[in-house]
Amino acid sequence: MTKQVRQLDRVIIRFAGDSGDGMQLTGDRFTQETATLGNDLSTLPNFPAEIRAPAGTLPGVSSFQVHFADHDILTPGDAPNVLVAMNPAALKANLGDLPKGSTIIVDTHDFTNRNLTRAGYNGSNPLEDDTLDAYDVHQVDLTTLTVESVKEFGLSRKDASRAKNMFALGLLSWLYGRPTEPTISFLERKFASAPDIRDANITAFNTGWNFGETTETFAVSYEVKPAPMPAGTYRNITGNVALAYGLIAASVQSRLPLFLGSYPITPASDVLHELSKHKRFGVVTFQAEDEIAGVGAALGASFGGGLGVTTTSGPGIALKSETVGLAVMLELPLLICDIQRGGPSTGLPTKTEQADLLQAMFGRNSEAPLPVIAPRSPADCFDTAVEAARIAITYRTPVMLLSDGYLANGSEPWLIPDIAELPAIEADFATEPNHETADGEREFWPYLRDPETLARPWAVPGTPGLEHRIGGLEKADGHGNISYDPTNHDLMVRTRQAKVDRVADIIGPTDVDDPSGDARILVVGWGSTYGPIGAAVRQVRAAGTPVAQAHLRHLNPFPADLGDVLRRYERVLVPEMNLGQLAMLLRAKYLVDVVGYNRVRGLPFQSSELADAIADLVSSLDQPDHDPWQQELRR
Amino acid sequence: MTTELPMPGLRDVPTTEEPQTRKDFGSDQEVRWCPGCGDYAVLAAVQGFLPDLGLKKENIVFVSGIGCAARFPYYLDTFGLHSIHGRAPAIATGLAVTRPDLSVWVVTGDGDALSIGGNHLIHALRRNLNITILLFNNRIYGLTKGQYSPTSEAGKVTKSTPMGSVDTPFNPISLALGAEATFVARTIDSNRKHLTGVLRAAAAHRGAALVEIYQNCPIFNDGAFEAFKDRDTADAALIPLTHGQPVTFGADGEYAVVRDHASGAFFAVETAEVDEARIHVHDAHGHDSSAAFSLSRLTDAGHLHRAPIGIFRQIERPTYDDQARTQISAAREKSGDGDLDALLNSGDTWNVA
Numbered sequence: 001m002t003k004q005v006r007q008l009d010r011v012i013i014r015f016a017g018d019s020g021d022g023m024q025l026t027g028d029r030f031t032q033e034t035a036t037l038g039n040d041l042s043t044l045p046n047f048p049a050e051i052r053a054p055a056g057t058l059p060g061v062s063s064f065q066v067h068f069a070d071h072d073i074l075t076p077g078d079a080p081n082v083l084v085a086m087n088p089a090a091l092k093a094n095l096g097d098l099p100k101g102s103t104i105i106v107d108t109h110d111f112t113n114r115n116l117t118r119a120g121y122n123g124s125n126p127l128e129d130d131t132l133d134a135y136d137v138h139q140v141d142l143t144t145l146t147v148e149s150v151k152e153f154g155l156s157r158k159d160a161s162r163a164k165n166m167f168a169l170g171l172l173s174w175l176y177g178r179p180t181e182p183t184i185s186f187l188e189r190k191f192a193s194a195p196d197i198r199d200a201n202i203t204a205f206n207t208g209w210n211f212g213e214t215t216e217t218f219a220v221s222y223e224v225k226p227a228p229m230p231a232g233t234y235r236n237i238t239g240n241v242a243l244a245y246g247l248i249a250a251s252v253q254s255r256l257p258l259f260l261g262s263y264p265i266t267p268a269s270d271v272l273h274e275l276s277k278h279k280r281f282g283v284v285t286f287q288a289e290d291e292i293a294g295v296g297a298a299l300g301a302s303f304g305g306g307l308g309v310t311t312t313s314g315p316g317i318a319l320k321s322e323t324v325g326l327a328v329m330l331e332l333p334l335l336i337c338d339i340q341r342g343g344p345s346t347g348l349p350t351k352t353e354q355a356d357l358l359q360a361m362f363g364r365n366s367e368a369p370l371p372v373i374a375p376r377s378p379a380d381c382f383d384t385a386v387e388a389a390r391i392a393i394t395y396r397t398p399v400m401l402l403s404d405g406y407l408a409n410g411s412e413p414w415l416i417p418d419i420a421e422l423p424a425i426e427a428d429f430a431t432e433p434n435h436e437t438a439d440g441e442r443e444f445w446p447y448l449r450d451p452e453t454l455a456r457p458w459a460v461p462g463t464p465g466l467e468h469r470i471g472g473l474e475k476a477d478g479h480g481n482i483s484y485d486p487t488n489h490d491l492m493v494r495t496r497q498a499k500v501d502r503v504a505d506i507i508g509p510t511d512v513d514d515p516s517g518d519a520r521i522l523v524v525g526w527g528s529t530y531g532p533i534g535a536a537v538r539q540v541r542a543a544g545t546p547v548a549q550a551h552l553r554h555l556n557p558f559p560a561d562l563g564d565v566l567r568r569y570e571r572v573l574v575p576e577m578n579l580g581q582l583a584m585l586l587r588a589k590y591l592v593d594v595v596g597y598n599r600v601r602g603l604p605f606q607s608s609e610l611a612d613a614i615a616d617l618v619s620s621l622d623q624p625d626h627d628p629w630q631q632e633l634r635r
Numbered sequence: 636m637t638t639e640l641p642m643p644g645l646r647d648v649p650t651t652e653e654p655q656t657r658k659d660f661g662s663d664q665e666v667r668w669c670p671g672c673g674d675y676a677v678l679a680a681v682q683g684f685l686p687d688l689g690l691k692k693e694n695i696v697f698v699s700g701i702g703c704a705a706r707f708p709y710y711l712d713t714f715g716l717h718s719i720h721g722r723a724p725a726i727a728t729g730l731a732v733t734r735p736d737l738s739v740w741v742v743t744g745d746g747d748a749l750s751i752g753g754n755h756l757i758h759a760l761r762r763n764l765n766i767t768i769l770l771f772n773n774r775i776y777g778l779t780k781g782q783y784s785p786t787s788e789a790g791k792v793t794k795s796t797p798m799g800s801v802d803t804p805f806n807p808i809s810l811a812l813g814a815e816a817t818f819v820a821r822t823i824d825s826n827r828k829h830l831t832g833v834l835r836a837a838a839a840h841r842g843a844a845l846v847e848i849y850q851n852c853p854i855f856n857d858g859a860f861e862a863f864k865d866r867d868t869a870d871a872a873l874i875p876l877t878h879g880q881p882v883t884f885g886a887d888g889e890y891a892v893v894r895d896h897a898s899g900a901f902f903a904v905e906t907a908e909v910d911e912a913r914i915h916v917h918d919a920h921g922h923d924s925s926a927a928f929s930l931s932r933l934t935d936a937g938h939l940h941r942a943p944i945g946i947f948r949q950i951e952r953p954t955y956d957d958q959a960r961t962q963i964s965a966a967r968e969k970s971g972d973g974d975l976d977a978l979l980n981s982g983d984t985w986n987v988a
């Protein structure tokens with residue numbers, strides 16, 4: 001039987017099941033197959049904070065969404081076209097996100113009375129009543145088919161049914177014409193030491209593929225052609241891995257040994273895991289006794305002439321803030337990577353948010369300025385890490401890098417950079433005394449600054465003649481001895497600020513995307529909202545309305561021309577996954593009446609809601625009484 | 636006099652042939668402790684003893700936290716880092732792991748090390764970092780003007796405890812032994828010779844060395860160690876510990892330490908009254924720390940009238956920093972130095988023409 005193959009330009013699939021069903025692995029493998037095929041893609045894993053919430057319940061549902069296309073895309077997609085639901089809870093938890101007419105592939109095996117009740121379907125079975133009438137539903141007993149297919153390996157029923165995620169993956173791989181080779185070799189590697197598990201998984205995967213090909217349940221399969229992308233070598237990468245690679249690259253480029261001091265915390269731990277694999281680069285990973293020790297040890301490594309880094313999430317930043325203040329005072333390079341998550345307090349550990357911006361800016365006692373930068377996409381975490389190191393080392397300052405849970409776990413294809421193109425980073429350690437006293441003696445003054453950058457010399461222990469003492473107490477300008485002098489303190493406070501402000505000298509102007517030059521509205525964002533904002537801007541433009549977009553990598557200092565850029569537009573819209581933190585900074589600094597669009601749901605924005613918000617603002621332009629702040633409050 | 640070799644703790648620290656004197660280690664900073672403070676004696680001992688080590692002074696780093704003692708690094712012409720309250724062991728960790736060529740010292744106090752920084756102290760000890768920790772114990776908060784500390788005796792009347800503190804104090808030696816420390820010693824500011832001897836052994840030790848120094852604060856807790864300083868009482872109050880020697884004390888060794896076999900506890904008796912074979916012979920090198928712990932319990936918890944001094948424990952155990960570096964060199968030996976291009980191009984890649 002030859003089946004029909006239909007062309008699609010893009011597809012959004014969501015795999016959903018119990019936390020124990022291996023949905024993250026399934027999604028990840030499907031993504032790798034898709035990447036190898038050359039589609040552009042973007043992913044959104046979504047899992048509960050509990051490692052194993054009670055099986056079959058709504059809180060236990062884990063999902064993985066992948067959006068792939070034959071063209072350049074920016075987000076994991078607003079709503080899935082296809083839902084793969086492994087049990088009643090997965091169906092119930094995700095159905096609300098599914099537009100009518102979408103496809104549902106459901107494992108019928110667990111739709112028993114008990115499991116239906118556990119998922120909150122009281123007394124009715126959605127597979128039998130009219131709940132799913134508006135959808136294209138494929139009911140398949142995946143579990144039984146899987147167990148049957150792997151009989152020969154003599155596994156327990158429980159172990160055999162575990163391979164059902166590979167059956168589902170095989171089926172979806174057939175349905176969308178994905179290559180199977182990468183997954184088979186992955187399974188061979190992963191289960192090399194357990195041959196029966198390996199064979200069962202491979203068999204389930206192949207059986208799933210054949211099931212699609214041979215049964216009548218699926219009449220059509222689909223094809224999504226590769227996307228035209230710039231030439232080069234690609235790989236798929238998550239934000240946390242890209243961040244780890246960026247840190248290693250910064251270490252290589254600066255020839256400074258990388259030292260990571262870190263305490264496990266979701267969603268940052270994967271950076272620690274990744275870096276701990278790369279000892280061949282001289283990377284030291286220190287799993288500290290707490291967050292404070294993590295950053296303290298990193299600062300100690302920086303004092304010794306290393307590239308000190310600490311990784312954490314918002315609650316960890318709160319604990320580290322005193323040490324970060326010390327780093328501001330010591331004026332030593334230090335990278336603090338905050339993989340933001342929902343808060344306050346423990347908040348939503350596995351969900352995304354960008355509400356630590358003001359904490360990064362101001363979350364220390366007194367005037368303690370430091371540069372703040374944020375990546376815009378998973379792959380951009382690489383470049384941002386290199387950039388953060390470049391600033392930290394050039395200006396002898398701690399730098400805060402704000403990633404988030406969505407970037408950390410989400411992935412996209414990455415055009416692997418040519419390492420010859422990476423910026424050179426010069427540590428430029430002090431080797432000689434830098435001051436001559438009245439009686440002609442040469443001395444070392446640790447706070448005598450470079451006139452251009454205002455950076456102080458970095459003199460590491462082991463350098464003869466440069467022995468000196470530094471600390472958290474205020475120091476006199478130049479020679480750096482303790483000073484309680486009022487005028488000196490005022491000067492030092494202003495100088496530390498001026499030094500951070502001067503980072504604007506090396507970051508270039510604001511990158512404004514306004515192709516027609518006719519836009520009246522500018523949308524400004526930062527961090528992981530780049531994808532949804534960019535997709536929304538495209539939608540609005542496609543509908544005939546010009547709109548400009550600027551996405552800020554540098555949040556402190558801002559690019560020097562940002563005020564002028566903002567004033568060029570009639571209105572500025574600032575969408576943020578917080579209650580208006582960047583908006584507050586822009587208003588305070590530039591006295592521009594920016595309009596916020598704020599949602600704090602623990603999930604990335606949908607591009608459609610942003611497109612609506614832009615359209616609303618556009619239509620308000622010619623209504624003189626319209627007050628967008630009031631409108632926002634009424635929402 | 637130079638210290639006898641080998642000093643494994645300083646194995647990788649470069650030495651100099653140039654003769655050094657204590658003056659070489661004095662900085663240009665005016666020392667600002669109160670007159671009569673015990674810190675002066677410790678500073679003098681350290682400045683006097685550092686030349687013995689013959690190390691390049693640029694390879695010596697003193698890291699401190701907050702408190703009166705934490706000013707120590709400013710007064711030494713080495714590299715110094717006066718950090719924040721309680722965090723010196725954490726900062727020293729990053730330094731010691733990445734720089735085996737440095738001699739790293741932590742200077743801390745009873746509040747800094749045992750209260751706000753307690754977590755970092757115990758973890759530095761259990762990890763056995765190659766650092767030397769000088770814990771100045773004056774049993775009071777000095778810099779904040781006289782509140783009780785975690786080593787103050789219960790019932791201590793201070794500004795913050797007008798009716799007496801209701802806290803049970805820490806015994807720093809017991810704590811360090813419980814934290815798996817490999818070198819634990821106690822000395823006293825007023826006994827220069829003993830202080831120097833203990834410092835030398837601590838510097839020689841490869842691993843975390845904790846030295847508790849009884850240090851008088853004449854301003855807020857004067858006389859806390861009077862029993863050890865008063866000529867009439869000192870001999871009967873201090874119990875000197877020497878590895879391999881029977882534990883006896885008193886001007887003529889008239890007291891001895893014996894073990895109660897039922898409870899395992901040590902207690903003091905008159906030497907004349909016991910069979911010599913029952914007198915405990917101190918073994919600082921035994922891997923089991925029970926005897927050292929029991930000896931530490933001979934310290935009074937209230938007003939001090941009696942305390943053992945000397946090295947309670949001194950054993951060999953691989954250090955965290957040596958092992959971390961060994962893992963790196965092993966990884967490099969096995970698969971070669973990291974290659975950035977290969978790393979970025981690892982995993983499933985594809986080409987777009």
Ligand code: SF4
Nearest residue numbers: 668669672703777852
């Ligand atoms: S307050 Fe006490 S410990 Fe502090 S400097 Fe004065 S005497 Fe020394």
